[in-house]
Amino acid sequence: MMGLLEWILNLLLSPWLFVPLIYPGLISAFAVLLFIIWLERKLAAKVQLRYGPLYVLKQLGGVIQLVADLLRYLSAEPIVPDQADRLAFIFGPILLFASSYMATVAIPISYNFYAFRSEISLLVVLALTAMAPVFNLVIGWGSNNKFGLIGGLREGFLITADEIPLFVSALAMAILYGTMDLVRMVELQSRWLWGIVLNPLAAITFFVLMLLSTSRFPFEIVEAESEIVMGPFTEYSGILYGLTMGASYVKLYVLSLLFAILFLGGWEPLPPLEFPGSWLILPAAVLFLKALVMMCLSVFMRSVYPRYRIDQALRLAWHYLFPASILSVFLSFVVLMGWFI
């Protein structure tokens, strides 16, 4: 009996199961999802001087509100419209959610705890996150709804506008560190300085593009509730709608983890504490805290900004952020030259 328990514990704690399944993978992605949506509503309420969600677990300010919402989604009937493309309609949200959180497998937790270490793990994360918006297009087309189609088209415009500068500003950091290996990046930052100090331009560009690609305010253009109902997700109900709504938050979570590794020194500096399991819990907690700060900042934008028009967002992306990301590449070269001279 004890042998079996030990075997299961060892299996769970093995990196190639722990990373995709527990942290930073599926379970923590769900936990973050439930927490961050509550936090978004609470922050918006606080800025507007009101209370926000309160009555589900009142002692903690309604923190499990989203559990109640999830139960509602689970018990609601997912309706598939007659004219919709059934295959795309049903599998779209599932693949959208899956591809949003899939990139977590390439994110390391500490120097010796990762699902896999690769020379190009930065590219793997970026490529997997860039896959998700394609399913928005599929959903928008498959649901056979004019709002869905318009939302899908908007997503199409925005993918090209945000993913290219996002890649360029991430690659600026890769040039600066001389590697695309995320573990090595953290190692180098602990020896030099945090990336946000070395190349602030890339950090700002990356942050704004993070908002753009996860459709946070002011770039909540794809859903745009007051214009096109819910964009590609108009026809959805039940748990399928829950998945479509959660996907952008999970993508935000993945990109925040990436931001923490690229610019905020990853799991460094570690607090000097010793307790059983500290080799795993401490770096995971530090990395998570940094990502959480970035997520809070992102969802806080909802209470500050109105929504941009699609042309304003595209102008911002192509006229300002794309040149800024190219400039950040040059800044990386300048910093590197300054370092070696």
Added chain:
Amino acid sequence: MTDRRWASPVFRLKGHLDAILTGAKYLVMPRATVRYPEEVIELPEGYRGFIAYMKDLCISCGLCATVCPANAMKMYVERPESGGEAPAEGAKPKRRPGINYTRCIFCGFCVDVCPTGALEHVETHDVAYEDFDSMIYPPGEFAAGPPKPEFERPPRRLRPVMDERRGIAYEPAD
């Protein structure tokens, strides 16, 4: 965008920073709303809530039913079998007002027009009903007094006061 300074990207970046800082400032400001079922705001004098009916003062003139713009007030012929008083020997049965709160708009015309002051507003305004039928009050029930809201615990009463900095603030009423 008439201000020419907005053409400069630096000025616009400053605008974004100002917006975020303003949001942060409001984030730490105290809230302007109250937790309603636990805390209630004390109502001002002359508040037009539910209507109380004093049957003894009523002279059955029917002005309230005539003036009612929403047709919520209606005169009923009072019969002994429906809980009313039996008419005196040889007299016609009396007519009494009843009210339908699904229609009432709380304008207070009936209170104003009543020549004997038999109708009066009370402060109650927050009663939940399970169905529409229970919102209709024939004369007998109408005379029994206005409904009372049910709270789980007695709520804290707050009084709104003007505040120089925040605009509105609340202090305990008792």
